[in-house]
Each structure stands twice: as structure tokens, then as C-alpha cells.
Amino acid sequence: MTLPLLITAKFFAIVWHMQPKMNDKLFLKDPEQSDIGKNIFRKSIKLMKEIGFESFTFKKLADEIKSTEATIYRYFENKHRLLNYVVSWYWHWLDYQVIFQTNNLTHPEEKLKRVINILTWQIDGELADDQEIDLEDMHQIIIRDASKVFLTKHVAEDNTDQFFKPYKSLCERISNIMKEYNPDYPYTKSLSSTMVESAHFQDFFMENLPALTDFEDNGKLTDIRDYLTSLVFSALNQHKNQLN
Amino acid sequence: MTLPLLITAKFFAIVWHMQPKMNDKLFLKDPEQSDIGKNIFRKSIKLMKEIGFESFTFKKLADEIKSTEATIYRYFENKHRLLNYVVSWYWHWLDYQVIFQTNNLTHPEEKLKRVINILTWQIDGELADDQEIDLEDMHQIIIRDASKVFLTKHVAEDNTDQFFKPYKSLCERISNIMKEYNPDYPYTKSLSSTMVESAHFQDFFMENLPALTDFEDNGKLTDIRDYLTSLVFSALNQHKNQLN
DNA sequence: TACAAAGTAATAGTATTACTATCAATATAA
DNA sequence: TTATATTGATAGTAATACTATTACTTTGTA
Numbered sequence: 001m002t003l004p005l006l007i008t009a010k011f012f013a014i015v016w017h018m019q020p021k022m023n024d025k026l027f028l029k030d031p032e033q034s035d036i037g038k039n040i041f042r043k044s045i046k047l048m049k050e051i052g053f054e055s056f057t058f059k060k061l062a063d064e065i066k067s068t069e070a071t072i073y074r075y076f077e078n079k080h081r082l083l084n085y086v087v088s089w090y091w092h093w094l095d096y097q098v099i100f101q102t103n104n105l106t107h108p109e110e111k112l113k114r115v116i117n118i119l120t121w122q123i124d125g126e127l128a129d130d131q132e133i134d135l136e137d138m139h140q141i142i143i144r145d146a147s148k149v150f151l152t153k154h155v156a157e158d159n160t161d162q163f164f165k166p167y168k169s170l171c172e173r174i175s176n177i178m179k180e181y182n183p184d185y186p187y188t189k190s191l192s193s194t195m196v197e198s199a200h201f202q203d204f205f206m207e208n209l210p211a212l213t214d215f216e217d218n219g220k221l222t223d224i225r226d227y228l229t230s231l232v233f234s235a236l237n238q239h240k241n242q243l244n
Numbered sequence: 245m246t247l248p249l250l251i252t253a254k255f256f257a258i259v260w261h262m263q264p265k266m267n268d269k270l271f272l273k274d275p276e277q278s279d280i281g282k283n284i285f286r287k288s289i290k291l292m293k294e295i296g297f298e299s300f301t302f303k304k305l306a307d308e309i310k311s312t313e314a315t316i317y318r319y320f321e322n323k324h325r326l327l328n329y330v331v332s333w334y335w336h337w338l339d340y341q342v343i344f345q346t347n348n349l350t351h352p353e354e355k356l357k358r359v360i361n362i363l364t365w366q367i368d369g370e371l372a373d374d375q376e377i378d379l380e381d382m383h384q385i386i387i388r389d390a391s392k393v394f395l396t397k398h399v400a401e402d403n404t405d406q407f408f409k410p411y412k413s414l415c416e417r418i419s420n421i422m423k424e425y426n427p428d429y430p431y432t433k434s435l436s437s438t439m440v441e442s443a444h445f446q447d448f449f450m451e452n453l454p455a456l457t458d459f460e461d462n463g464k465l466t467d468i469r470d471y472l473t474s475l476v477f478s479a480l481n482q483h484k485n486q487l488n
Numbered sequence: 489t490a491c492a493a494a495g496t497a498a499t500a501g502t503a504t505t506a507c508t509a510t511c512a513a514t515a516t517a518a
Numbered sequence: 519t520t521a522t523a524t525t526g527a528t529a530g531t532a533a534t535a536c537t538a539t540t541a542c543t544t545t546g547t548a
Contacts, residue, residue, distance in 0.1 A: 068498060190456075212411075278524085303506090312526060322507080
């Protein structure tokens with residue numbers, strides 16, 4: 001019944017990874033429960049990143065994992081559900097990063113800065129080193145395709161099935177830190193979702209449509225970080241009681 | 245050779261509408277040059293809004309306009325190009341709205357507020373009353389589907405073909421007003437694109453995923469406006485020379 | 489160890505989508 | 519009037535998005 005005295009970040013991350021509570025309506029058969037399922041998840045990230053979500057098919061994925069379409073259809077209803085699974089996994093993972101990395105911080109200002117760093121992909125090396133999933137590929141998919149999971153005609157049904165819960169959870173967590181920083185700011189939820197979406201959009205623009213940003217694609221994301229920091233804190237400080 | 249003394253906003257809008265300089269790589273045959281082409285444009289907006297872009301097919305559109313798939317394929321290479329055409333039309337239109345509505349304003353602050361009103365769909369009644377295009381449907385499509393035109397694997401080629409020029413033009417215009425307001429703010433381009441994207445995202449969230457906003461879907465967009473105003477001006481004022 | 493039950497994979501299908509090609513009818517322009 | 523372009527109708531192909539069937543393999547229990 002006794003726990004080991006030294007629980008390292010890595011150990012904890014692995015434990016977490018072994019138990020990501022995924023919404024079971026996202027799949028027909030739990031991909032975590034079989035080797036072929038895990039392979040579907042891993043290789044779909046690789047393939048989606050390579051050819052883009054629109055060109056991605058279960059046939060191509062089946063060839064990649066040396067199996068058949070029918071097998072994949074036993075795990076996921078269609079490719080949109082699979083994307084939703086991948087994206088949900090990511091939001092779970094990111095939410096965990098925020099919990100873990102802001103855990104021992106006292107000031108909400110520090111916490112928010114840490115959140116910005118996480119959103120702009122400055123993640124702890126140990127935690128980011130997943131044995132199974134290529135997190136770099138994952139991040140690329142998220143930037144380009146994550147919003148497609150809710151930008152659909154059937155968003156209401158998907159929402160009823162709680163598909164966006166991890167995303168909401170992350171935004172709520174950020175929102176709460178904002179409230180901690182400034183209880184008088186009236187738009188914490190909107191500012192949180194704006195922050196998350198902007199982190200991705202600005203990254204995409206920087207790499208693909210640089211006219212829409214002020215940043216250079218120099219491999220470092222320092223500028224996006226500075227921009228988000230400036231944006232968030234100027235908004236939060238504006239409504240802050242000047243006496244504090 | 246003399247122009248009529250009284251040029252009304254409506255007249256001018258119609259003139260503009262008759263000559264939107266669309267990128268001719270977006271289509272195979274100019275849809276403005278025939279009745280059937282205009283019908284493709286009009287009805288595709290209606291149909292996309294009704295069934296969503298993913299379910300939208302040229303077959304369904306052909307049935308709607310009482311023509312055949314082959315005819316539509318003579319105008320547009322595929323449905324993604326058609327969406328790009330629709331979205332480009334919208335950015336052109338919005339850019340024009342910004343030009344027209346900020347034209348006679350002196351203070352950049354006023355101009356920015358007007359821009360926010362336009363982005364949150366508070367448009368001049370006369371101008372918004374297009375005989376041919378249902379602008380309400382158009383706005384709905386834009387909110388849900390506009391970002392899909394660039395969130396693809398082939399964004400680089402599309403950018404080379406200048407498909408995103410009207411969007412860039414709008415953002416640059418907003419960026420220039422921001423510079424006018426505060427020449428010292430270093431992120432005008434990013435703030436412009438954030439503003440435009442946020443206006444749409446917050447609207448979508450308000451209607452579909454309210455946990456991600458602080459607004460109620462009461463049919464009015466006043467709150468999104470207040471939020472964007474607060475966000476933009478707090479950012480711009482932060483870097484502003486305190487002596488001004 | 490035996491044998492049913494359950495799960496898994498491979499094969500083979502169907503319906504729809506995303507196009508392309510052909511050709512005749514019609515409208516238009518030189 | 520004759521050439522040219524536009525449309526409509528028909529047909530066809532390749533790929534996609536699935537579903538159904540059947541045969542094989544593992545597992546749980548007597």
C-alpha cells in the first residue's frame with residue numbers, strides 16, 4: 001500500500017499516459033486495448049501530418065499499418081471521429097501539462113506565463129518525450145486540423161456526446177487562473193479560448209501566411225509568446241483595480 | 245461624361261458589386277458572366293449553409309439549380325475552389341465595407357471601433373441589402389467554413405496563386421489603422437488577424453459551445469463587440485507613449 | 489482436453505463521390 | 519451564313535466510405 005518515495009515527473013507522465021480517460025463514444029473499440037489499436041492511433045498521426053486530413057483515408061492508413069479498412073472501421077466509425085479522438089487526446093495531454101507545470105507556482109501571473117509557454121509548445125523535455133506518440137507531428141496536426149472537429153454542421157450532437165469536454169476543461173482551467181489574477185475581468189472564458197486559438201493560428205500564419213503576422217519563422221516561437229503575453233496581460237490589467 | 249450629383253451609398257454598392265475583381269484562378273469560367281454562373285454562386289451559399297460544407301456536393305448543387313454536375317465543373321474545379329471563391333468574395337466585400345465606412349472618419353479610434361462593428365456584423369442596412377446574395381447565409385458560412393480554405397496541406401500553392409489576397413488586404417488595412425492609432429505597437433498584423441478570427445470564433449462558440457465564451461446567444465452581438473474593443477484597445481494602449 | 493463463445497481478420501461486396509469524356513442541341517458572334 | 523461557344527444529357531471511371539459474410543484464432547469454462 002505504500003507508494004515509492006520518489007515519484008519522478010516521467011514516471012507520473014507514463015502512469016498518466018497509461019490511463020487517459022478518453023470519451024468512449026469517440027471509438028467503437030478502445031484503441032488502447034490492443035496493439036493494432038495503438039498502431040492505428042500512432043500511424044494515423046504520422047499519416048495525417050504527412051498528407052493532410054482531407055487526403056487521409058482509412059484505406060491508406062490500413063496499408064500503412066499493414067492491415068485492412070474493415071479492421072480500422074471496427075475501432076473508429078469514420079475518419080472524423082478518429083481526428084476527434086486524436087484532438088481530444090491532445091487536449092487531455094495539454095490540460096495535464098498545465099496542471100502539472102502550474103502546480104507548484106504561487107502567483108497567477110507566473111501560472112499564466114507558464115500556460116502561454118505550454119500553448120506555444122515550450123514543453124518540459126522529459127514530459128514531452130513520449131515513447132509511443134510523436135508529439136511534434138501531433139502538434140502540427142493540431143495547428144492545422146484541430147478546429148475542424150467542431151467547425152461542422154453536427155457540432156451540437158458532438159457537443160451533447162461531450163466530445164469537446166477536454167478542450168472546455170483546458171479553457172476553464174486557464175479562465176480560472178485569469179480570475180485568480182484579476183477577479184474583475186469580465187471576459188476570462190473568451191480570453192482563454194482566444195488565447196488558445198491564437199497560439200495555433202499565429203503559428204500557422206507564421207509558417208504559411210507570414211503577411212498575417214509580425215513574426216519570422218526562425219524556428220523559435222519567442223515572438224508569439226511575447227505577443228500573447230502582451231495581449232493577455234494588457235487585457236487583464238485594464239480592468240484590474242488600480243490599487244492592487 | 246458628367247456624373248449624377250447625388251451618388252447614394254446603395255448605388256455605389258451596386259456598382260462595386262458589378263465589378264468585384266475576383267482572382268481568375270479561382271474559377272475555370274467566370275460565374276459572373278452568365279445567369280447559370282450567378283445561380284451557382286447564389287445557390288451554393290444557400291446549400292452550404294443548409295447542409296454544411298462537408299456534406300455539400302456538386303451533384304446536390306446541380307439538382308438545386310436544375311442543371312448537371314458537368315455544368316458546374318465547367319465553372320469550378322472542385323468544391324474547395326468554390327468555397328474559396330465564396331470566401332474571397334466575402335473578404336472583398338468586407339474590405340470594401342471597411343474602406344467605405346471608415347472613409348470619412350478622422351480619428352483612428354473611431355475607425356477601429358467601426359471595424360469591430362463591421363466584423364461583428366453590424367453593417368449598414370443599405371449596403372447589406374444585396375439583391376442577389378443572401379448575406380446572412382454568407383456570414384454563417386464564413387463563421388463556420390472560412391478558415392478551411394487555408395487550413396489545408398496545399399496552402400502554399402494556393403498562396404502562390406494569391407487566393408488569400410483579399411483576406412490579407414483586409415488585415416493590412418486594419419493593421420494600418422492600428423499603426424495610425426499607435427505607431428509604437430509592434431504586433432499590428434497579428435492583432436488584426438487575431439481580431440478577425442476571434443470575431444468569428446467567439447460568434448461560433450456563443451451559438452454552439454457557450455462554455456468557451458462569456459456571452460449569451462441573445463441575438464445581439466453587443467458583448468462580443470465590447471470584448472473585442474476592450475481587447476484591442478488595451479493591447480494598443482499598453483505600448484502607447486503615455487504623454488500622448 | 490475439449491468445445492462453445494467471443495473476438496479478429498480477410499475478402500468481397502455496394503453506394504456515393506469526384507470527377508472526365510462524348511456528343512447533340514442551342515444560342516451567339518463574326 | 520458559318521464558325522464558335524455554351525449547355526444538357528448520358529455515360530463512364532476511379533476512389534472513397536462504408537457493410538456483410540465468412541473463415542480463423544483466442545479465450546473461458548466443464
